Amino acid sequence: MSTANEIRQTFFQECDELLEALDDGLCEIDEGIADESFDLETVNAVFRAVHSIKGGAAAFGLDALVHFAHQFETVLDVMRAGELTPNDDVMKVCHRAADHLSDLVAAGRDNEIVEGDLGTEIAAKLSGLVVGSESAKPDNDTESETFGFVPLGLPIPTNTDDEDQELALNRFCVRFTPSAGLYTSGNDTSLLFRELAELGELEVTAETDRLPDLKNVDPGESYLSWVVILLTEESEQSLREVFEFVDGLCELQINLDLDATMPEGSPDATKDVDDEAQASSGVAAEESDSPTMVAASSPDSGTERAKPATGPKATVRVNLDLVDRLINMVGELVINQAVLTQCIKDAGLLDRGELSTSLAEFRNLARDIQESVMAIRAQSVKPLFQRMARIVREASELSGKDADFLTEGETTEVDKTIIERLVDPLTHMIRNAVDHGLEPPEQRRAAGKAETGHVKLTAAHRSGRVLIEVSDDGAGINREKVFQIAVEKGLIPGDSILKDAEIDNLLFLPGFSTAKEVSNLSGRGVGMDVVRSAIQKLGGRVSIFSQPGKGTTMSISLPLTLAVLDGMVVDVAGQTMVVPITAIVETLRPKAEDIHPLGADNQVVSVRNKLVPVIDLGVVFGHRRTPAPISDMVLLLVESDGSESWALAVDQIFDQRQVVIKGLETNYGHVPGVAAATILGDGNIALIIDPEETAHRSGPVADVGDRARLEEV
Amino acid sequence: MTIKVLAIDDSRTIREMLRHTLTQGGFEVHVAEDGIDGMEKLPQVAPDVVITDINMPRMDGFGVINAIRAEAEFAGMPILVLTTESAQDLKERARNSGATGWIVKPFDDGKLIGTIRRITVA
Amino acid sequence: MAETQIADFGLRELVTFRVGQQDFCIDIMMVREIRGWTPATILPHAPPFVLGVINLRGSIVPIVDLSARLGLRPSEPDDRHVIVIAVVGTQTVGFLVNAVADIIGINQSEVQPTPDVASDATRAFIEGVIVTEERMLRVIDIKTVLPKSMETAEAG
Numbered sequence: 009m010s011t012a013n014e015i016r017q018t019f020f021q022e023c024d025e026l027l028e029a030l031d032d033g034l035c036e037i038d039e040g041i042a043d044e045s046f047d048l049e050t051v052n053a054v055f056r057a058v059h060s061i062k063g064g065a066a067a068f069g070l071d072a073l074v075h076f077a078h079q080f081e082t083v084l085d086v087m088r089a090g091e092l093t094p095n096d097d098v099m100k101v102c103h104r105a106a107d108h109l110s111d112l113v114a115a116g117r118d119n120e121i122v123e124g125d126l127g128t129e130i131a132a133k134l135s136g137l138v139v140g141s142e143s144a145k146p147d148n149d150t151e152s153e154t155f156g157f158v159p160l161g162l163p164i165p166t167n168t169d170d171e172d173q174e175l176a177l178n179r180f181c182v183r184f185t186p187s188a189g190l191y192t193s194g195n196d197t198s199l200l201f202r203e204l205a206e207l208g209e210l211e212v213t214a215e216t217d218r219l220p221d222l223k224n225v226d227p228g229e230s231y232l233s234w235v236v237i238l239l240t241e242e243s244e245q246s247l248r249e250v251f252e253f254v255d256g257l258c259e260l261q262i263n264l265d266l267d268a269t270m271p272e273g274s275p276d277a278t279k280d281v282d283d284e285a286q287a288s289s290g291v292a293a294e295e296s297d298s299p300t301m302v303a304a305s306s307p308d309s310g311t312e313r314a315k316p317a318t319g320p321k322a323t324v325r326v327n328l329d330l331v332d333r334l335i336n337m338v339g340e341l342v343i344n345q346a347v348l349t350q351c352i353k354d355a356g357l358l359d360r361g362e363l364s365t366s367l368a369e370f371r372n373l374a375r376d377i378q379e380s381v382m383a384i385r386a387q388s389v390k391p392l393f394q395r396m397a398r399i400v401r402e403a404s405e406l407s408g409k410d411a412d413f414l415t416e417g418e419t420t421e422v423d424k425t426i427i428e429r430l431v432d433p434l435t436h437m438i439r440n441a442v443d444h445g446l447e448p449p450e451q452r453r454a455a456g457k458a459e460t461g462h463v464k465l466t467a468a469h470r471s472g473r474v475l476i477e478v479s480d481d482g483a484g485i486n487r488e489k490v491f492q493i494a495v496e497k498g499l500i501p502g503d504s505i506l507k508d509a510e511i512d513n514l515l516f517l518p519g520f521s522t523a524k525e526v527s528n529l530s531g532r533g534v535g536m537d538v539v540r541s542a543i544q545k546l547g548g549r550v551s552i553f554s555q556p557g558k559g560t561t562m563s564i565s566l567p568l569t570l571a572v573l574d575g576m577v578v579d580v581a582g583q584t585m586v587v588p589i590t591a592i593v594e595t596l597r598p599k600a601e602d603i604h605p606l607g608a609d610n611q612v613v614s615v616r617n618k619l620v621p622v623i624d625l626g627v628v629f630g631h632r633r634t635p636a637p638i639s640d641m642v643l644l645l646v647e648s649d650g651s652e653s654w655a656l657a658v659d660q661i662f663d664q665r666q667v668v669i670k671g672l673e674t675n676y677g678h679v680p681g682v683a684a685a686t687i688l689g690d691g692n693i694a695l696i697i698d699p700e701e702t703a704h705r706s707g708p709v710a711d712v713g714d715r716a717r718l719e720e721v
Numbered sequence: 722m723t724i725k726v727l728a729i730d731d732s733r734t735i736r737e738m739l740r741h742t743l744t745q746g747g748f749e750v751h752v753a754e755d756g757i758d759g760m761e762k763l764p765q766v767a768p769d770v771v772i773t774d775i776n777m778p779r780m781d782g783f784g785v786i787n788a789i790r791a792e793a794e795f796a797g798m799p800i801l802v803l804t805t806e807s808a809q810d811l812k813e814r815a816r817n818s819g820a821t822g823w824i825v826k827p828f829d830d831g832k833l834i835g836t837i838r839r840i841t842v843a
Numbered sequence: 844m845a846e847t848q849i850a851d852f853g854l855r856e857l858v859t860f861r862v863g864q865q866d867f868c869i870d871i872m873m874v875r876e877i878r879g880w881t882p883a884t885i886l887p888h889a890p891p892f893v894l895g896v897i898n899l900r901g902s903i904v905p906i907v908d909l910s911a912r913l914g915l916r917p918s919e920p921d922d923r924h925v926i927v928i929a930v931v932g933t934q935t936v937g938f939l940v941n942a943v944a945d946i947i948g949i950n951q952s953e954v955q956p957t958p959d960v961a962s963d964a965t966r967a968f969i970e971g972v973i974v975t976e977e978r979m980l981r982v983i984d985i986k987t988v989l990p991k992s993m994e995t996a997e998a999g
Contacts, residue, residue: 011741019734056731056776063805064734067827192790194799194821195840203839253822253840256813340901583885629887675934676896676905676990680888685896685903693884693898 019064023113024391030057030106031394037094037102048088055084061109070116073109076127079134080105086138101133107398177208180247182236183261188229190257197234203250208240237265328424331384335571338374338381339668345374346689382569386421389467389476392430393418396438400463403442409449410460411442420467422474423569426546430476430566433539433550437478437562438463440536445480445560455557457481474568479561485554487511494520512552516540544700547573547590575667575686575696576644578658581626581636584694586667586686587656591699593645595661603638611638613655615645623706624657625697628681646699654703669696681705724841725749727768729759729785730803731777735826739772739833746834756780760788763795769841770799772824775815783818790819799840803828856948857973859980860927860940863915867940867981868947868973873929877943880924890990894920894939899928905990906937912988913965931985938988947980949973954982 033054040046062077083102086092094102108122108130115122182204186197204210215233225231238247247262254260349358349367358364393415400413422430446452446461453459462481467474487508494514495502506514514520518537543550548566567573567590575586576595602614603622612619622643624635636659643655667686670693672679683698726748728739736752743750751766753759755777763771771789775782782802789795802815802823815823821840824833857868858877883895883906892911896903906926911917918924918939926937954971970984 015734015737015741018737022733052776053778056778059776059805060732060734063732063826066805067734067738189819192796193816193819194797196799196842199840199842253816256816336901343901631885631887670901670903672896672903675903675936676886679886682887685884687898687901691898692882693896693903695884695887 016068019068020113020117022064023061023117026057026061027106027110027113028391028394030054030109031397033057034099034102034106035397038099041094041096041099044093046094051084051088051094055081055088058084058109061113065116068116070112072122072127073112073116076105076109076112076131079131080109083134083137092137098137101130101137103398103401105130105134107401110398177239177241178243179265180236180238180240180244181261181263181265182238182247183233183259183263184236184251185233185259186230186254187257187259190254191230193254193257195254195257197232200250200254201234201236204236204238204247207242207246207250208238210239211237213237233259326384328385331381335378335381335385338378339571339670342374342378342668343687343689343691345371347691350689378572382423382571383421385424385569385571387424387427388419388421389427390418392427392434393465393467395431396434396465399435399438400442403439407443407446409442409446411446412460412462414462414464415466416464417467420469420474422467422566423571425570426474426566429542429546430564433542433564434465434476434478436536436539438465441478441480441482441560441562445482447483451483455483469568470565474566476564476566477561478564479559481559484556484558484560485512485515485552487556490514508554512554515552516550541700544591546570547588549590570669572666572668573696575665576661577663577665577667577688577694578625578642578644579660579662580629580658581631582659583629583631584662584688584692585625585629585658586694586696587644587646587658587699588683588696589664591646593647593653596643596645596655598638598641598643598655600639609635611635613638613643615653615655618653620645620653620655621706622655622657623703625702626657626659628702628706644699646703652703654699654706656697656699656702667694667696723747723749724770724837725751725766725768726770726772726837727751727753727759727762727766728772729753729756729777729782730772730774731755732774735774735803742828742830742833743837746830746837748834748837756782756785756788759785763789763792768798770801770837772801772803772837774803782820783814786815786818786820801836801840853951854948855951856946857980857982858927858946859944860925861942861944862910862913862940865915865981866944866978867909867913867983869927869929869983869985871946873931873985875928875930875935878926878928880920880922880926880939891917893990897926897937899935899937902935904928904935904937906939907988907990909938909940909983909988913968915965929985931989934989936989957981 033050036050037046037054040050058077058081062074062081065073065077080102083092083105087094087098092098108127111122112127114120184197184200190197201210201212213235215235216231218233219225219231240246244262244264248255251258251260349371352358352363352367358367397413397415400411403409404411441463442461446463447455447457449459452461464477464479466477466479469475491500491504491506491511491514494500494511494517495504497519499514499517499520500506515536516539518535520535520537540550543564543566546566547570548564550562550564552560552562554560574589576589576592577584577586579585596615598613604612604614604619606612606621611622613622614620622635622638624632624638624641626632627635635657638657641657641659642661643657645653645655647653667688670685670687672682672685672695679695681698681702682695683701684696685693686696688694724747726739726743728736728743728750729752730736730739731754733754736754740750740752751762751768753762756773757779759771759773760780771785773782773785780788786800786802789798789800799821800819802820803826804812804815804823805826812823822836824836856871858871858874859866859868861867881897883897885895886893886905889895889905892908894906894908896905898904908918908920918941920939923942925940925943927940927943928935928937930936953973955974957966957969957972965981968984968987970982973980973982
């Protein structure tokens with residue numbers, strides 16, 4: 009059972025790859041439409057992808073998937089045969105079919121059924137493409153053949169003719185003359201007789217009439233005929249099945265010898281003789297040619313490939329757990345190296361030239377190993393981008409805005425988990441770009457733009473991080489409207505004076521939505537605030553840049569991996585803790601005159617004329633009861649959802665360094681305000697602070713229930 | 722003696738299924754992911770029977786059959802073609818190209834094993 | 844110890860240790876290792892009986908003061924204390940105890956229901972007791988002594 013499950017899992021993994029290849033191929037064909045420059049092998053590859061999905065799906069009884077894949081495949085087969093020239097309309101249907109296929113795969117994986125008429129609609133469009141094409145296979149062709157195939161060697165009780173004969177022994181007389189082709193196809197007469205012998209009592213006679221003199225014998229030719237008498241309870245059908253593979257490679261007569269006479273017996277028992285004779289006379293002549301030549305004439309012959317496709321890159325499939333264990337151990341190695349360095353330093357041996365050189369080498373080596381191991385988890389963002397192409401298609405269809413989707417940097421590699429968790433926020437951003445970013449066609453025309461809008465998705469490595477950008481060439485953010493809505497919703501006072509960038513950032517405030525009515529696209533109950541918090545959960549930041557009339561760009565900056573982070577190591581009331589550097593806007597030592605008490609226990613600090621609440625981490629985490637005097641502290645300015653800021657007060661800053669992230673959840677559970685833990689150079693544990701959560705917990709309007717829901721996004 | 726099978730299919734799923742089913746059936750199973758890979762493995766494995774998919778990248782099933790039949794050492798090798806369509810024209814093409822027989826996907830485990838036994842000597 | 848007796852429940856091996864003035868034991872199958880006390884990093888907002896977390900060869904392992912957890916006096920951990928590292932389900936947890944005594948083999952039938960004399964706080968965590976000539980061993984039901992947040996972590 010577990011093996012079956014494993015194979016099932018393999019199938020769905022493979023489906024993902026095939027769907028990716030399918031999408032790739034379709035895009036490649038898209039690009040080649042104008043000058044018909046696409047490769048026939050691309051069409052072949054696309055066909056193969058769908059074909060393989062169908063093949064696997066059939067094995068797992070995913071009928072809906074098989075059925076749809078078959079319809080899709082039929083179109084691709086026609087295209088492959090050159091009888092359907094891909095144009096924009098054809099490709100549109102193909103893309104939608106690929107999307108639907110992907111849905112069916114997903115549904116199959118989750119044991120669900122895809123609801124709705126979408127499949128029927130696309131299927132209708134698909135069959136519309138093959139109508140009129142000559143090689144269009146009727147749909148029932150494959151179906152009936154597949155299911156009508158009779159299992160070998162099994163008696164068929166439904167056959168009524170057989171029932172009458174079952175008890176009686178039949179005497180069959182089989183006259184069997186192999187052609188040369190039978191032997192060259194790897195078939196063997198003795199094996200056929202062996203199989204016949206399993207059906208009953210067998211008597212074989214060889215007819216050697218056609219055997220020439222020994223010196224004239226051509227070893228490749230077939231001279232013998234056989235007459236076989238078989239006494240069996242089995243039906244003629246069973247006998248014919250034995251000869252299934254050599255049908256056409258021999259002359260075969262099977263007669264039920266009712267009167268125990270010789271072959272040319274009763275007419276009804278030889279009903280198939282005509283067919284056989286026809287087949288054998290036609291094929292046998294062909295078969296005397298060398299098999300190589302015959303096969304070479306077939307259009308699909310491998311030897312005729314115009315352009316041999318490049319071989320697959322050598323890869324090894326590894327269980328992710330193993331990789332994670334390796335990453336963990338390498339993390340240990342790095343920590344261990346730090347501990348060792350500390351020990352040697354404490355022992356006062358660090359200034360010995362050789363020792364410190366070796367230590368430095370050790371450190372570099374450990375870092376290199378760490379980076380290489382992390383690279384194993386890295387994957388290209390391509391599948392993610394392909395998913396987004398689909399989102400653009402759907403959004404464009406629903407909103408009636410034509411949109412071209414462009415991508416750049418698809419090969420950029422990012423940690424697998426980060427990619428997985430980017431799907432939702434990116435989907436939302438892309439939908440937004442089409443739905444809110446792009447103007448309706450008439451408005452674009454009026455503005456002197458092409459009616460078809462552009463949405464661009466790019467990825468690139470930028471100084472140790474990954475930068476992902478979603479941009480559109482729409483009208484840009486309507487800042488007046490955004491401001492007005494923010495005031496209406498009570499998010500900002502009506503007399504606020506905000507810079508353009510600050511207004512743009514209002515979009516990230518919880519509860520903000522510019523859509524007057526909830527549209528099908530973006531109105532899925534989430535706002536940009538959820539996007540932002542999802543990105544921040546990944547240690548990333550999101551920013552927005554908009555130019556009126558020209559468009560909007562959203563940038564996401566992400567760490568390369570979730571296994572390490574750049575941290576600021578700080579002292580919090582005697583406990584060493586780590587604050588992620590990405591969260592820190594700036595650090596400052598406040599002057600006494602900048603600090604103002606607020607209420608009984610609270611204090612605020614003025615930073616460039618803005619009042620920022622101060623949070624003493626020592627108090628928040630229970631390491632001391634009352635806040636320490638702020639003048640003795642260092643403040644870390646952090647920003648949270650919206651444009652709110654907090655100043656986290658710590659006793660001192662020790663260091664800035666990369667730390668290995670260790671989860672607390674496995675053995676303990678979530679600690680409020682704490683994101684994870686790490687192991688320091690001395691082997692001790694330091695907790696990594698979640699600044700956002702810490703700030704929210706200390707903030708006056710912390711709504712824990714709501715936040716818990718958002719964390720699942 | 723254990724019958725050695727070389728199974729060539731570009732679908733990992735099908736390869737795994739073949740490997741599982743045939744190993745259970747007492748065969749020694751080797752797999753290859755396309756025709757070129759299969760031809761590279763052929764002399765090393767020296768199988769008793771080859772099972773091959775038709776539509777594969779680089780070298781398809783017909784190419785495999787041609788290449789095998791062209792090698793004196795393996796010219797008489799039983800070769801089974803895996804096909805999704807059991808349509809008559811495909812069978813005919815398989816036969817014309819020199820295949821020994823065919824198996825229709827999705828295959829029944831017992832039938833697959835029976836078919837291999839049927840065309841091999843061991 | 845009636846080791847030869849074969850009962851329905853079979854034989855069990857138990858690790859016995861001392862917490863405060865009392866003897867306790869847990870199933871040896873749960874114990875991964877026993878190690879000396881090392882200072883733990885304090886976990887904010889943790890219940891009082893959670894002393895913090897320690898680094899166990901790269902894993903972050905919470906330490907439970909068993910004495911405090913069982914409703915006895917909270918420990919003041921020092922070098923003489925011992926940590927019993929136990930695996931419960933997929934979790935690894937350390938229990939601070941005064942000292943580990945020995946390993947005994949018993950038959951499950953020797954485990955008796957907890958007598959009423961034990962305090963309510965302790966009884967909730969005890970699966971039963973084993974009475975030998977010289978002492979009474981309380982068998983700890985280890986799942987119940989995990990802090991609440993651990994249980995929710997497991998559920999989530």
